[in-house]
Amino acid sequence: MNFDFSDEQNMLRDQARRFLDDHASRKAVRAVLEDDTIPYDRDLWKGMAELGWTGATIPEEYGGAGLSYEDLCVIAEELGRSLAPTPISSSLYLATEALLHAGSEDQKQAWLPRLAMGEVIGCFALAEGVGAPTPKSIKAAVKDGQVSGSKIPVADGDVADLAVVLARGDGALSLYLVDLSGKGVSREPVETIDPTRSHARLTFDRAPCEPIGKQGKGWEIAEAVLDRAAILMAFEQVGGAQACLDMAAEHAKNRYAFGRPIGSFQAIKHKLADIYIAIELARANAYYGAWALTANGADLPVAAAAARVAASEAFNHAAREGLQTHGGMGFTWEFDCHLFYRRAKLLSLALGGERRWKDRLVGQLEKRNLATAEVD
Amino acid sequence: MDFNDTPAEAEFRAEARDWLSRNAEKRVPGKTFKLRRGEEGLIPLAREWEARKFDGGFAGIPLPKEYGGRGGTRLQQTIYLQEEAKFVTPPPVFGISHGMAVPVMVAYATEAQKQRYVPATLRGDEIWCQLFSEPGAGSDLAGLRTRAVRDGDEWVVNGQKIWNSGAHYADLAILVTRSDPTVEKHKGLTYFFVDMKSPGIEVRPIKQMTGFSNFNEVFMTDLRIPDSQRLGAVGDGWKVSITTLMNERVVSGVRPAPDFNDIFGLARDLQLEDGPAIADPAVREKLADWYVQSRGIELIRFRTMTALSRGQQPGPENSISKLVGSFKRQQIAAFGMDLMDTAGAVMDKELMPMRALFQDALLDSPSGRIAAGTDEILRNIIGERVLGLPRDVRADKGIPFNQLRENKE
Numbered sequence: 001m002n003f004d005f006s007d008e009q010n011m012l013r014d015q016a017r018r019f020l021d022d023h024a025s026r027k028a029v030r031a032v033l034e035d036d037t038i039p040y041d042r043d044l045w046k047g048m049a050e051l052g053w054t055g056a057t058i059p060e061e062y063g064g065a066g067l068s069y070e071d072l073c074v075i076a077e078e079l080g081r082s083l084a085p086t087p088i089s090s091s092l093y094l095a096t097e098a099l100l101h102a103g104s105e106d107q108k109q110a111w112l113p114r115l116a117m118g119e120v121i122g123c124f125a126l127a128e129g130v131g132a133p134t135p136k137s138i139k140a141a142v143k144d145g146q147v148s149g150s151k152i153p154v155a156d157g158d159v160a161d162l163a164v165v166l167a168r169g170d171g172a173l174s175l176y177l178v179d180l181s182g183k184g185v186s187r188e189p190v191e192t193i194d195p196t197r198s199h200a201r202l203t204f205d206r207a208p209c210e211p212i213g214k215q216g217k218g219w220e221i222a223e224a225v226l227d228r229a230a231i232l233m234a235f236e237q238v239g240g241a242q243a244c245l246d247m248a249a250e251h252a253k254n255r256y257a258f259g260r261p262i263g264s265f266q267a268i269k270h271k272l273a274d275i276y277i278a279i280e281l282a283r284a285n286a287y288y289g290a291w292a293l294t295a296n297g298a299d300l301p302v303a304a305a306a307a308r309v310a311a312s313e314a315f316n317h318a319a320r321e322g323l324q325t326h327g328g329m330g331f332t333w334e335f336d337c338h339l340f341y342r343r344a345k346l347l348s349l350a351l352g353g354e355r356r357w358k359d360r361l362v363g364q365l366e367k368r369n370l371a372t373a374e375v376d
Numbered sequence: 377m378d379f380n381d382t383p384a385e386a387e388f389r390a391e392a393r394d395w396l397s398r399n400a401e402k403r404v405p406g407k408t409f410k411l412r413r414g415e416e417g418l419i420p421l422a423r424e425w426e427a428r429k430f431d432g433g434f435a436g437i438p439l440p441k442e443y444g445g446r447g448g449t450r451l452q453q454t455i456y457l458q459e460e461a462k463f464v465t466p467p468p469v470f471g472i473s474h475g476m477a478v479p480v481m482v483a484y485a486t487e488a489q490k491q492r493y494v495p496a497t498l499r500g501d502e503i504w505c506q507l508f509s510e511p512g513a514g515s516d517l518a519g520l521r522t523r524a525v526r527d528g529d530e531w532v533v534n535g536q537k538i539w540n541s542g543a544h545y546a547d548l549a550i551l552v553t554r555s556d557p558t559v560e561k562h563k564g565l566t567y568f569f570v571d572m573k574s575p576g577i578e579v580r581p582i583k584q585m586t587g588f589s590n591f592n593e594v595f596m597t598d599l600r601i602p603d604s605q606r607l608g609a610v611g612d613g614w615k616v617s618i619t620t621l622m623n624e625r626v627v628s629g630v631r632p633a634p635d636f637n638d639i640f641g642l643a644r645d646l647q648l649e650d651g652p653a654i655a656d657p658a659v660r661e662k663l664a665d666w667y668v669q670s671r672g673i674e675l676i677r678f679r680t681m682t683a684l685s686r687g688q689q690p691g692p693e694n695s696i697s698k699l700v701g702s703f704k705r706q707q708i709a710a711f712g713m714d715l716m717d718t719a720g721a722v723m724d725k726e727l728m729p730m731r732a733l734f735q736d737a738l739l740d741s742p743s744g745r746i747a748a749g750t751d752e753i754l755r756n757i758i759g760e761r762v763l764g765l766p767r768d769v770r771a772d773k774g775i776p777f778n779q780l781r782e783n784k785e
Binding site for chain 2: 001002003004005006070245249252253260261263264265266268269270272273274276277280281282283284285287288290291294295305306309310313355357358359361362365366369
C-alpha cells in the first residue's frame with residue numbers, strides 16, 4: 001500500500017506549477033476570454049510542447065515523453081488549477097488515447113509523433129446536439145470511406161487538425177479518423193459558457209475517413225476512451241476546485257464585516273469546510289483512478305466513473321460557493337470567480353453530464369457485483 | 377502509487393482472512409449481527425468475540441506484546457479492519473475501551489498500571505466508559521464543572537456527567553475534572569481513571585429516542601480517587617483529553633450500517649412499479665452519490681495509513697470521515713425506507729428487509745452526528761485548523777473559570 005505520489009512526481013508538480021504561474025497567469029487566461037479571435041493560448045501550447053506535455057503519455061518510440069499516467073495526472077491537476085486555455089484534453093486525453101487504445105500501427109506512426117510535438121491538435125467528435133448521445137441516436141454515417149453528418153459541440157473542433165469521429169458504417173457504430181484539412185469538412189465556432197475553451201460545430205459532407213479500432217465496436221471503444229479521459233479530467237477538476245477554495249479562504253481571512261474577518265463567522269467557515277470535504281472526497285477517488293489508469297485493470301470503469309462523479313460535484317460546488325463567499329465582487333467581470341464557475345460547469349458536461357456518469361457508475365457496480373458476488 | 381499489498385502486507389491479509397473465515401460468518405449485503413447495540417445479550421457475545429480475537433493475535437495489533445498486543449503496525453491494524461468488515465461481527469462495544477482508554481493508558485499510566493489494565497481491556501474482560509460531557513459542557517467541553525479537590529494521596533470528586541455510553545455495564549472509566557476553578561477554563565482541568573464500582577458513583581441510564589438506554593447520567597458524590605490514578609500532570613487535563621479525542625476520531629474502522637452496500641443490496645432486491653428499484657434513475661443517482669462518498673472515506677483512510685507507515689503524521693483529511701459517514705447513514709436509512717413505501721414505517725424485524733436495519737438506523741442515526749464532536753464542531757475544526765480561518769470571537773477568553781458569567785451566582 002502506497003497511496004501517494006512519489007517524490008519525483010511531487011517535483012514534477014512543483015515544476016508544472018512554476019511554469020504555469022509564469023505562462024498561464026490569469027492575465028493570459030483573460031486574454032483568451034476577452035478576444036473572440038483567440039481560440040487558445042498558442043505560446044502556452046508551444047511551451048507545453050517543449051516540456052513534453054503535449055505527448056506526455058505517448059511512448060518514446062512515437063516521439064512522446066513516455067511519462068506514466070500518474071505523471072500526467074499530476075500535470076493535469078496543475079492545468080486545472082491555472083485554467084490553462086489549451087486544447088490538451090481534446091488532443092491528449094481523447095484523440096491520442098483513442099489512437100493508443102485502438103489505432104493500428106500505421107495510424108500511430110502517422111499521427112502520434114506530430115501530436116506529441118503539439119504540431120497537430122486532435123479532437124473527439126461524439127455529441128450531435130442537445131441530449132445524451134446513445135448507440136441509437138448517432139446519425140453521422142459512413143459510406144464508401146466518406147463520412148457525412150454534423151457533430152456539435154466539439155471541443156477544439158475549430159483548431160484541430162485531426163478528429164476521431166463516432167459514426168455509423170454498415171449499420172454498426174465505429175470510430176473513424178478524419179483529417180480536418182481534407183475536403184468535405186466545414187467548421188464554425190460555437191459560443192459556450194466558457195470562452196477560454198473553444199468549441200465548434202463540425203459538418204462533414206462526404207469527408208474522407210478511415211476506420212480506427214475494431215469495426216462495429218465504436219461505442220465500446222468510445223466509452224473506454226471516455227473512461228480514461230474522465231480520470232485525467234478529474235484531476236483538472238480537483239485542481240480547479242482547490243484554486244476556488246484557496247481564493248475563498250484568502251478572501252474570508254481578509255474581508256472584514258461587523259468588525260471581524262468574515263471567515264470567523266460560522267456561516268462562512270462551515271461553507272468552506274463543506275467545499276474542503278467535497279474536494280477531499282474527489283481527490284481520494286481521483287487518486288485511485290490514477291492508479292487504476294496506470295494499472296489498467298478490471299476496476300478501471302468503476303474507478304473512472306467514481307472519479308468523474310466526485311470531481312464534477314466538487315468543482316461545481318467549490319466554484320459556486322467560492323463565488324458566493326466573495327459577495328457582490330464575485331459577480332463582477334473583474335474578479336476571477338466567474339472564470340472557475342464557467343470552467344467547472346463546462347468540464348462537468350464535457351465528457352457527458354453528471355446524470356449519465358452516475359448511471360454508468362451504478363451500471364458498472366452492478367456488473368462487478370454479478371462478477372464477484374461479494375461485498376466490496 | 378500502489379494500491380496492491382506488498383508481499384508482507386498480502387501475507388498478513390491472508391492470515392487475517394484465514395482466521396476470520398474460521399471464526400466468523402462471511403458478510404453479504406444486508407447481513408448484520410443478530411443483535412444490535414443496546415439489545416439484550418449483546419455484551420457477553422461481544423466480550424466473547426474480543427477474547428477470541430485476543431487469543432487469535434488480532435487484538436491491539438499495533439501495541440507491544442508485553443501489553444497483550446501483537447507488536448504489529450497500524451497499517452496491519454487497518455488491513456485487519458478491512459478484512460473484518462467483510463465478516464459478520466458484533467456491533468462496537470469496545471470503541472471507547474480500545475480507541476480511547478488503551479491509547480491514553482499507554483501514553484500516561486505507570487508501567488505497573490499498563491501491565492494490569494491494557495491486556496485485560498484488549499481481551500474484553502474489562503470495558504471502559506468515558507466521563508467527559510456534562511449537562512453544561514458538551515461541545516464546549518472545557519466548561520465542565522465536576523470538581524476534584526486534593527486530599528492527601530487522594531482526590532475527592534463531586535459532580536455530574538452525561539451522555540456516558542456503556543457506563544451502566546462499564547468496569548472502568550476515564551474522567552476529566554476541574555481541579556482549579558480560579559484559572560482560565562482550559563488550564564484548570566485534571567484527568568483520571570477510575571473503577572466504576574467505587575463508592576460514590578451512581579449510574580442512571582437515559583432512555584434514548586430509540587427506546588434503548590445505551591448512554592447514562594453518572595453522578596459522583598465524594599468519590600475518592602487515588603492520586604496514582606491521575607493521568608498527566610495536575611492542570612494538564614485538557615491536553616490529555618485532546619489526545620483522547622483525536623484517537624476517538626481516528627480509530628473507528630467499523631462501518632456504520634446501513635452503508636452503500638446495504639442500500640445497493642436493497643435496491644437490487646426490492647421491486648418497484650416498473651421493476652427492481654436499482655433500475656429507477658432517481659435511485660441510481662443517489663446510489664452513485666453514496667458510493668463516491670463511501671469509497672472516498674475508505675480511500676482517505678488508505679492515505680492516512682500510507683502516512684503512518686512512513687512514520688509521518690496523517691494529514692488533516694481524516695477529520696472528514698465521521699462527518700460524511702454519519703450524515704450519509706441518516707440519509708441512506710431514510711431513503712431505504714422510502715423505497716419500501718408505506719410499509720417502510722414498520723419496525724417488525726421478522727417482516728422488514730434486513731431485520732429492520734433501515735428503520736432502526738433512522739432512529740439511531742442522529743446520535744452519530746452529535747457524538748464524538750457534532751457536525752458543527754467538526755466543521756469548525758476543519759475551518760480553523762485545516763483552512764486556517766480565524767477563530768470565532770470568544771467571550772470567555774482570559775477570564776478565570778469561576779469568574780465566567782454562567783458560573784457566577
